[in-house]
Amino acid sequence: MNFENILVEQKDNLAIITINRPSKLNALNKTTIEELHEAFKYLEENAKVIIITGSGEKAFVAGADISEFADYSIEEGAELARKGQEILFNFVQNLSIPVIAAVNGFALGGGLELAMASHFRVASSNAKMGLPEVSLGVIPGYGGTQRLPQLVRKGKAMEMIMTAGMISAEEAKDWGLVNYVVEQEELLPLCEKLANKIMRNSSVAISAVIKSVNANFETNVNGFNVEIEQFGESFGTNDFKEGTTAFLEKRKPNFE
Ligand code: COA
Numbered sequence: 001m002n003f004e005n006i007l008v009e010q011k012d013n014l015a016i017i018t019i020n021r022p023s024k025l026n027a028l029n030k031t032t033i034e035e036l037h038e039a040f041k042y043l044e045e046n047a048k049v050i051i052i053t054g055s056g057e058k059a060f061v062a063g064a065d066i067s068e069f070a071d072y073s074i075e076e077g078a079e080l081a082r083k084g085q086e087i088l089f090n091f092v093q094n095l096s097i098p099v100i101a102a103v104n105g106f107a108l109g110g111g112l113e114l115a116m117a118s119h120f121r122v123a124s125s126n127a128k129m130g131l132p133e134v135s136l137g138v139i140p141g142y143g144g145t146q147r148l149p150q151l152v153r154k155g156k157a158m159e160m161i162m163t164a165g166m167i168s169a170e171e172a173k174d175w176g177l178v179n180y181v182v183e184q185e186e187l188l189p190l191c192e193k194l195a196n197k198i199m200r201n202s203s204v205a206i207s208a209v210i211k212s213v214n215a216n217f218e219t220n221v222n223g224f225n226v227e228i229e230q231f232g233e234s235f236g237t238n239d240f241k242e243g244t245t246a247f248l249e250k251r252k253p254n255f256e
Contacts, residue, residue, distance in 0.1 A: 001042065005032040007055070008039050013048035014195050016188070018055050025062035026054040028084075028110045032065075037087040044095050048203050049195040052118060053102035054111075057184060060103045060127065061111025066136065081141030084110070089117040089143045093214060096207040098198055102191045103127045104184060108166070113142035116151060119210065121177065122191050123169040124184040129177065130166035150217055151177050202239035202255045 001008050007018040017039050019026040028036075043050050054060040069080055092099050092114070101107075101118035107129045115121050115129075123129075131140045131148065139145060140161065149157035152175045160167065169181040182190050198206065208230035215226035234240050239255050246253035 001039065003035040003039065005029070006035045006039060008043070010043075010047060013199055014192065015043045015047040015050045017043075017050060017052045019052070019061055020055040022054075022056035022058070024065065025059035025106060026056070026111070027062050027065040028114070029065035029068050033084055033088050037091060040088075040092060040095060040099075044097055048097055048199045050095075050097060050099045051102050051188070051191045051195060052099060052114070053104050053188065053191075057105060057126070059105040059111070060101070060107040061114055062106045063109030063111055063132070064142070077138075077141070084142050089113055092117040093119075093143075094210075096210060097203065098195075098206060098210070100191050100195060102187050103129070103169075103178060104187055106166075108132055109140065109144070110142050113140060113144045113147065116147040116177075117143060120179050121172075122180045122182070122187060122194070123172060123178040124187045125169050125181055126184060127169040127172070127178075127181075128166040129169075129172050130164065131161050132164040132166070134161065135164040151175075202237075202243055202253075204237045204239045204255075205234055205243075208234060 005019065005021050007020050009016045009018070017036065019032060021027060021032065040050065069077065072080065099118040101115035101121040103115050103121055103123040105124065105127055107115050107127060109131060112129050112131055131144045133140050145161065148160065152160070156175055167175070169178065172178045173181050180190060212223065212227045212230045215221050215223035242255060243253045
């Protein structure tokens with residue numbers, strides 16, 4: 001796959017997407033968002049786990065590209081948020097394979113929103129996270145006002161968004177926004193280790209887990225019912241037959 005602003009690398013079933021605009025601190029312009037959509041769509045069918053990171057040592061993503069929307073109208077602003085949420089942020093959240101955000105530096109605005117749309121986050125010790133939109137006279141538009149309170153609770157989210165401040169990787173870990181903090185050179189190795197651990201399990205079951213956990217955060221959806229349905233459907237899969245048979249035969253499962 002050839003893209004202008006992203007790199008896609010595949011090691012068997014593990015894919016690494018690197019947002020590659022280091023001179024702009026990997027800011028998300030329209031082209032990058034569209035390319036990410038294409039890459040995620042392709043990899044959903046051709047990989048088992050995706051790691052997303054930023055190129056260089058300074059930034060994961062320093063936000064949406066401010067130069068692109070500075071002169072937008074009300075309608076264009078709404079369309080920017082609507083389309084971005086549809087093709088990238090909600091798309092990533094609802095992908096049927098896990099997405100791990102390897103936050104290797106600044107994750108601001110749309111950058112933090114992309115990390116939050118991913119299924120979980122690991123940060124390098126130099127990472128800094130924030131939603132600085134109100135300092136620009138705008139609000140987070142790629143799901144930040146919704147996903148941040150889900151991850152760090154309402155009071156901390158309000159403070160972070162209202163102050164437009166940045167928190168350190170360690171604070172992010174204390175707040176539950178990232179699962180681990182490691183030195184930068186250990187970031188991708190740790191994410192790959194976690195990905196490999198995930199890939200030993202049934203990818204069909206993992207996809208059902210994503211649906212069920214996400215249901216907890218949807219309005220007008222009873223997550224317990226989604227879990228019951230997904231649990232039931234597991235019993236009809238080859239992975240379930242293989243997983244339970246392997247256990248009873250005292251061997252490792254060989255999932256499809
Ligand atoms: N959109 C567009 N360009 C951006 C950008 C963004 N969100 N973030 C950084 N850049 C560009 C800068 O304009 C600069 O480009 P230039 O060299 O052509 O002038 C380049 O990336 C490097 O950024 P710079 O500001 O010089 O780096 P720094 O180390 O001094 O500061 C930040 C780093 C992250 C603190 C600063 O770039 C920043 O505040 N970025 C905007 C963050 C933001 O508000 N994001 C939310 C957007 S809704």
